[in-house]
Amino acid sequence: MLRYSLGRLLGAIPTLLLLIAFSFFMIRAAPGGPFSSERQLLPEIEANLNAAYHLDEPLYQQFGRYLWGLAHFDFGPSFQYRDYTVTELIMTGFPVSLRLGGGAILVALLFGIGAGCFAALKQNSVADHAVMAVSMTGISIPNFVMAPLLILIFAIYLGWLPAGGLGDFRSMILPIIALALPQIAYLARLTRGSMIEVLRSNFIRTAKAQGLPTWQIVLRHALKPALLPVVSYLGPATAAVITGSVVIEQIFSVPGIGRFFVTGALNRDYTLVMGVVVFYGVLIIAFNFLVDIAYAWLDPKVKYR
């Protein structure tokens, strides 16, 4: 188990390096620079600015400098938000984004798995078809369409919930729902499919023959094997929630990390954009790693190579 985990961890390193290199050189290849969009600066001043941010060095040297900084958890200074380092900016936004994204994943797991199990137990009944039709709708309505619709219904017409901002717990409800709905839908379909398969297997028939009540069969015997595909979907789900949150944060004006990414890209704030991409990239890679470990632990068929 330990060797398997270490191997996986080593495997994540090239991915991480590729992520950093890819985004670094792509951003630098883009036309325009962080100081070119403002009013014309004197050449001396621009040269000084470039020197201060080490933009006058050869590219490979800047890359080395950036990697060195990353190794010390230093994302560098922000070009746009003067007096702030990227690390500080990310740390102000992250708690908010985490509440939003984490909440969405928890909600999705709870409702997605629940609905999936329910549909599987009532396979081919009206209830099953209804759950599946609703989940297909959830998959087909993108979250950036769902979000304004939710605002329109629950904030404007009904006036039950605030339309956005960062207030109390209630202000997070709509963004979390908007972000979670597509994932609930995917998870429900996934859980239903694998649960149906598991419920047909021999050990479940044995359990039924012994007269165990259904809830006990599901919870104690069927759920664990049926959740394997769900566990492996958690990696992509996290990635989807993170990308989705960029838009959701914008719609509900939630002050998370997402806005830094979009404004940073528009302003050529190299370090801020890099910081967000690397931060989220590391998060996704780390989550995929954890999912792999959890999968290996859950599934006896996976060999610890």
Place this chain on the structure above:
Amino acid sequence: MSVKAANAGIVAPQGRSLWADAWGKLKRNRAAVAGVWIIGAMAVFVIVGPWFSRWAYDFTDFANSSAGPALATGHIFGTDSLGRDLFVRTLYGGRISLLIGIVATAVSLVIGVAYGAVAGYFGGRVDSVMMRIVDILYALPFMFFVILLMVFFGRNILLIFVAIGAINWLDMARIVRGQTLSLKRREFVEAAEAQGVRPFAIIRRHIVPNLLGVVAVYVTLTIPQVILVESFLSFLGLGVQEPMTSWGALVHDGAVELESAPWMLIFPAVFLALTLFCFNFLGDGMRDALDPKDR
């Protein structure tokens, strides 16, 4: 499977091909059939519809700006804040969204099939290196890269095609590789090899044509994903450029004017969701029809 269908299988066991079987199953799937019809109707509608409109997609009717849907003005879907007719804009947006869906899927299809077939056919070390690369790429948050691309290199429609196609080929490559691995052990491939046909010719003439069925299913599931990505980009203001529009861009405009002009959100949102819905149902139906396990 119903008892009747099961009995029919027993009574008439003469060889039905996998495809005939799948086709029959697909036709019995009412949701999938309805999906086909609605997609077809939608395509005809967005292509033909604008010809019957009194307004061009970029004509600004100042007398009726931000007007709600009304028959009297002729703006049956209403107008946006510049007085442009929403009906004709929704149809134009549909043209762009569907076009991008098809072209970008074609891009990912070409890359994915070529990559997967080569990896699967050559096998061994080539295969493991190529698939390892796919694994690594899988872990990258591609959406971020596409957004960066669009921000930095301008919003050019060609770039949208390539960028979206380039992030969607990974699944295709995996599926194609899996299929190729089983195909390459078949007799007709062996026969071609024995006759000295070159590897790339075998891939082109014998492997790829036999992949088409599986690929067709996957294409149906990729198109809605691509439309979704495009509307996501357009929603961020990074997709097609004004005055041209797409469903995602229209939804964005609608989200901005949410309180004063909800119709600007609702019509494009319904069109977008309906199309994605139908593609997903069709793709699902096709996958179920080809699935030997038959749920």
